[in-house]
Amino acid sequence: MSNLIKLNNGVASVVEDDWTLVQLPATQVEERKQAGKVVLFKLTGETTVTDAQIADTAIPATGKIILPLSVFIARNDEIKARIAQGEVGVWLATHELLENLTQHQADLNALPIIAIFVERFADGRIFSLGNLLRTRFGFKNELRAFGDVLRDQLYFLKRSGFTSYLVRADRSAQEAIASLSDFTKPYQGAVDEPRPVFKRYNRGA
Amino acid sequence: MYKYDEIDQQIVDERVAQYRDQTRRYLAGELSEDEFRPLRLQNGLYIQRQAPMLRIAVPYGMLSSAQLRKLGDISKKYDKGYGHFSTRQNLQLNWPKLEDVPEILADLATVEMHAIQTSGNCIRNITTDQFVGVAPDEVIDPRAIAEIMRQWSTFHPEFALLPRKFKIAVSGTKNDRALVQAHDIGLEFYRDSNNQVAIKVWVGGGLGRTPILGTVIREHLEWQHALTYCEAIIRVYNLHGRRDNIYKARIKILVKALGIDEFRKQVDAEWAHIKDTENTISEAELARVAQHFDVMPYENVPAHDAGFDAAVASNPAFAAWVKRCVHPHKQTGYRAVTLSLKPHGQAPGDISSEQMWTVADLADQYSFGELRSSHEQNLILADVKLSDLFALWEKARANGLASPNIGLLTDIICCPGGDFCSLANAKSIPIAKAIQMQFDNLDYLHDIGEMELNISGCMNACGHHHVGHIGILGVDKDGSEWYQVTIGGKQGNDASIGTVIGPSFSADEMPGVVQKLIEVYIQERTPEERFIDTVRRLGVAPFKAHVYAKNEVAA
Ligand code: HEM
Numbered sequence A: 001m002s003n004l005i006k007l008n009n010g011v012a013s014v015v016e017d018d019w020t021l022v023q024l025p026a027t028q029v030e031e032r033k034q035a036g037k038v039v040l041f042k043l044t045g046e047t048t049v050t051d052a053q054i055a056d057t058a059i060p061a062t063g064k065i066i067l068p069l070s071v072f073i074a075r076n077d078e079i080k081a082r083i084a085q086g087e088v089g090v091w092l093a094t095h096e097l098l099e100n101l102t103q104h105q106a107d108l109n110a111l112p113i114i115a116i117f118v119e120r121f122a123d124g125r126i127f128s129l130g131n132l133l134r135t136r137f138g139f140k141n142e143l144r145a146f147g148d149v150l151r152d153q154l155y156f157l158k159r160s161g162f163t164s165y166l167v168r169a170d171r172s173a174q175e176a177i178a179s180l181s182d183f184t185k186p187y188q189g190a191v192d193e194p195r196p197v198f199k200r201y202n203r204g205a
Numbered sequence B: 001m002y003k004y005d006e007i008d009q010q011i012v013d014e015r016v017a018q019y020r021d022q023t024r025r026y027l028a029g030e031l032s033e034d035e036f037r038p039l040r041l042q043n044g045l046y047i048q049r050q051a052p053m054l055r056i057a058v059p060y061g062m063l064s065s066a067q068l069r070k071l072g073d074i075s076k077k078y079d080k081g082y083g084h085f086s087t088r089q090n091l092q093l094n095w096p097k098l099e100d101v102p103e104i105l106a107d108l109a110t111v112e113m114h115a116i117q118t119s120g121n122c123i124r125n126i127t128t129d130q131f132v133g134v135a136p137d138e139v140i141d142p143r144a145i146a147e148i149m150r151q152w153s154t155f156h157p158e159f160a161l162l163p164r165k166f167k168i169a170v171s172g173t174k175n176d177r178a179l180v181q182a183h184d185i186g187l188e189f190y191r192d193s194n195n196q197v198a199i200k201v202w203v204g205g206g207l208g209r210t211p212i213l214g215t216v217i218r219e220h221l222e223w224q225h226a227l228t229y230c231e232a233i234i235r236v237y238n239l240h241g242r243r244d245n246i247y248k249a250r251i252k253i254l255v256k257a258l259g260i261d262e263f264r265k266q267v268d269a270e271w272a273h274i275k276d277t278e279n280t281i282s283e284a285e286l287a288r289v290a291q292h293f294d295v296m297p298y299e300n301v302p303a304h305d306a307g308f309d310a311a312v313a314s315n316p317a318f319a320a321w322v323k324r325c326v327h328p329h330k331q332t333g334y335r336a337v338t339l340s341l342k343p344h345g346q347a348p349g350d351i352s353s354e355q356m357w358t359v360a361d362l363a364d365q366y367s368f369g370e371l372r373s374s375h376e377q378n379l380i381l382a383d384v385k386l387s388d389l390f391a392l393w394e395k396a397r398a399n400g401l402a403s404p405n406i407g408l409l410t411d412i413i414c415c416p417g418g419d420f421c422s423l424a425n426a427k428s429i430p431i432a433k434a435i436q437m438q439f440d441n442l443d444y445l446h447d448i449g450e451m452e453l454n455i456s457g458c459m460n461a462c463g464h465h466h467v468g469h470i471g472i473l474g475v476d477k478d479g480s481e482w483y484q485v486t487i488g489g490k491q492g493n494d495a496s497i498g499t500v501i502g503p504s505f506s507a508d509e510m511p512g513v514v515q516k517l518i519e520v521y522i523q524e525r526t527p528e529e530r531f532i533d534t535v536r537r538l539g540v541a542p543f544k545a546h547v548y549a550k551n552e553v554a555a
């Protein structure tokens, strides 16, 4: 069963996923430690993908695919025709720089989907990335969160411009839908509703 | 003070429902320990040594009598009949049950209170000067903007999971009492040369493990842009703050690493895009919120009151209290009063349910039904008539709320420490009590004069030890409890961070060490000097010499 929640005109439902998410081949990564603790988060801008990984990534020959940003950039020539067909989307991880995408793909709206991978739910960079894609770079198509996506972050993801959410496999997407509407009248302007509450309602003199 | 409308009420009610369901899922095993942690923290619930600890938000320190009464009820019903006011103006309960928290939140919601974002890696409760609105040196009353910021920061979707906690303080006085330089963002309100309300913005201050005072990032910000400018700062921080190491994750580390000029450049680049967007504060919204902070319906009373003057002249105990606990006021014939939560020998900041009820009654009777909490962990009745002071004092005294020690050595700021906190290296409350007992002589205390003594049980610095004139820090040496002493720290406009005097001490030695520091001061001071001034003039050396002098150890 699919674990993908999609917003359609503001209505959320669990839908089948017609995109194939292309992963980088795994590498041996050394555990990094700081102050005696295992480092859980990657630094913003840190290079984490090797040339070998990019070269070894298996790009399916047909169908709608979401490619890792590094592969999308390095092997762009191979997929030009498919981009034009609207069969290619891009995903990036929360530590990757949006500028790398926008520099290589001037028209983001040629991509039917951009997905952001959040390795740990506590990584709030995903919210700023969603916001920037929508408000700074004018991205209008599907914006998806995947990875450690849990129901208690859905409301914030929605407000930050995300329109689909691939809920972590061991959790119920159906139950998670309820959390998209935890709050009815948010205070501050954000992506889904740019006007703060004081510009939406007459709160009395 | 601010009163909720249906929109505010709906948000806290929906929060109660949300948290009730989160607790249910956790207890049913649907949420792991790790997944529940940020959820409960963003609702102020820590799991501590004895029990969970619940931190209840007191926005910018303002409370109504009805709220305090309810807090008294809650601490009676769900806790052991007392609460603890913290250095961030919030109230903490030390013994609630995890299962009861949804009920507590529902009770709080009935008096327009909550525990939203009192902990966790998000924008925390905004703090300010406890004399806001009544202080004679106030230029701007920042409460309306603080309330607008409270609303803006509540469930701010982009900043729900920052690299680390984020604290904002606002101040609108000439003499800073809100520690704006010790916060992630400090907003200092002033009137610019066109007589418009403007903000000087400080960034990157914080105590904790790496104490750093903030730097000015912007000298002049028009008030309309308070939200969007903060959004620009916090966005840069959210994207680039260090998440790889919890000890380097505060914004102060990012600001230091980039340098203030580069950090400012990035913030300005961000702000250029969002300045004047919808979150810009409108005149109408400022006016709507500001009316909640209108001046009180003061009576026209004379600047002097014969009964008050007579009582001061004839009653030394009352006079001592007036000297320490009664503060000047904008309005003729009125005073602000601090009710000390620092009686000698008790945990600083603790207050019983009965005392909460009493203070609520006093607020109703003498101070328009409102009160404030201070970061020095006391309570303030901000609007008391001169002619009521004596009656107020008698009632406060009968309830253990009139220790005349405000601003003196025994007005100790102290964290919960090893008695309650699982992060502690050492206990802090017993040290505070022992020092209070050592100096349990009012004349001596008054002679020592203004003094701030701050104690933290570990380097997280909840007790602000870095900015205490005397700071005491619990340290761990081979599994036993020791105390490191700093002197020369100070809060305010001329803030400074204290200097360590030398090797640490055992708990038993601490009252004696403080005694020796005071002896040096008494001997060396000029007539006008406070302890801090003497330390600044002489440096650490003479204090150190006396404290560590071997031949002076009592036989
Ligand atoms: C007992 C439970 C408590 C725990 C587990 C706790 C934990 C912490 C930690 C870990 C920090 C450092 C964060 C950092 O530097 O990034 C901190 C800072 C702080 N805490 Fe607490 N705390 C507790 C109680 C309190 C209380 C009761 C107060 C008020 C009296 C308080 C006031 C503060 C303040 C003002 C800071 C800020 C220091 C700064 O600017 O970095 N905390 N706390």
Ligand code: SF4
Residues within 6 Å of the ligand: B415, B416, B417, B418, B421, B422, B423, B424, B425, B456, B457, B458, B459, B460, B461, B462, B463
């Ligand atoms: S300073 Fe340390 S011991 Fe004291 S409350 Fe904070 S974390 Fe606990």
